[in-house]
Amino acid sequence: MTVPNPAPRSAAPQGQPMQQAPAQPYVPPVAPTQPTTPRPPMPKADAHRARLAGGIGGGIAWLGLGISQAAILLLALPFVVSAVIFGVGFALSEGGPSATGGVWPQLGDWLGSAGGIAVIAAIPLGVVVWLVGLWISARMLRRAGVHRPVGVTWAGFGIAAAATIVLGSLGSITIPAFGGLPFAGGPNLDFDPSDTGWGPQGWSGDPGDFDPGAIDPGLLERIADPGQLVALAGPWVALGSLASLVVPIVLSVFAWWWMAHALRAPAQPEAGATT
Incomplete structure (x- = not known):
């Protein structure tokens, strides 16, 4: 008695191999994608407030860094x-x-004086002004309803800083010091070469007769007086720092506007729309 095969296969003719169906390539499943909603154009009021925040808040921030x-x-x-x-x-x-070993004691005395303490305290003060400027910018953007005010502020400042570095590497803007630093106006310094009391004793002005050993060390120490150096160089450093803030502030106006446009709010879905 024979038992029938529950899953009979198609018998191939004798002498020929059985053929199998070709394997289908594996296609991974594709996740369903949702259509992206285009962002609406940024309102003119937001663009104006972004530029204003970049000029005011960004300007204060750059002023702090300049200090x-x-x-x-x-x-x-x-x-x-x-x-x-x-x-x-x-x-x-x-x-x-x-x-001239006396230059270090007088430098230490100046660091402990009111002038030295004021210069040292100006460094963290500038950092505080920088943070206040960024806070003012974010506050202005938030009150105007600009989307992501903190992100616009920090991204705008970063772009403005990067652009400033790039432009600074291409060339620097300097203020010419016409006439040089006013050393001759100091109360204890006199650099007039025609004065016989300025140079080494017995020096006629000929470079061949110059004797370094005849230089008065006290004169060199007076030249290195920190109080006089800061008083003489302070106005020039302040003018140079203020002039160097023009380009970053202008760049901040455009950077703030660009970031406000890039980070603007997406379109709100219509009422009754299904996902």
């Missing part, structure tokens, strides 16, 4: 000049202790 930058330059100037004159003192002493 810190000027304070750092004024603080570094006495250190650099004192280090150079201290090194020159070794050449004047001919192998002994530096003849």
Whole structure:
């Protein structure tokens, strides 16, 4: 007695191999995509408020950075000049202790004075002004109803800073110091070469007769006086810092507007629309 095969296969003719159906390639499932809603154009009022926030808030922020930058330059100037004159003192002493070793005590005294403390305190003060400017910008944008005011503020400042660095690498804007620094106007300094009391004793003005050993170390120490250096260089550093803020503030106006346009709110779905 034979039992029938429950799943009979199609018998192939004798002598020929059985053919199998070709395998189908595997196609991964595709996740359903939702159609993106185009963003509406930014209102003119938001664009105006974004530019205003970039000019006011961004301008205050850049002013804070300018204060810190000027304070750092004024603080570094006495250190650099004192280090150079201290090194020159070794050449004047001919192998002994530096003849201008008094530059470091007077630098330490200046750092503890009211002027030195004011210059040091101006560095964190500028950082605080910078943060206040960014806070004012975000506040102005939030009150105007601009979408993502904090994101617009930080992104706009970052783009303005990057553009400023790029433009600064292409060329710098400097203020020419006509006539040089007014050293001759100092109360204790006199750099008039025609005055016989300025240079080394017995020097006729001929470079061949110049004797470095005849230089008065006290004169060099007076040149390195931090109080006089800061007083003389302060106005020029302040003017240069203010002039360097023009380009970043102009760039901030456009950067704030660009970021407000890029981060504007999407379109609201219509009532009764199904997802």
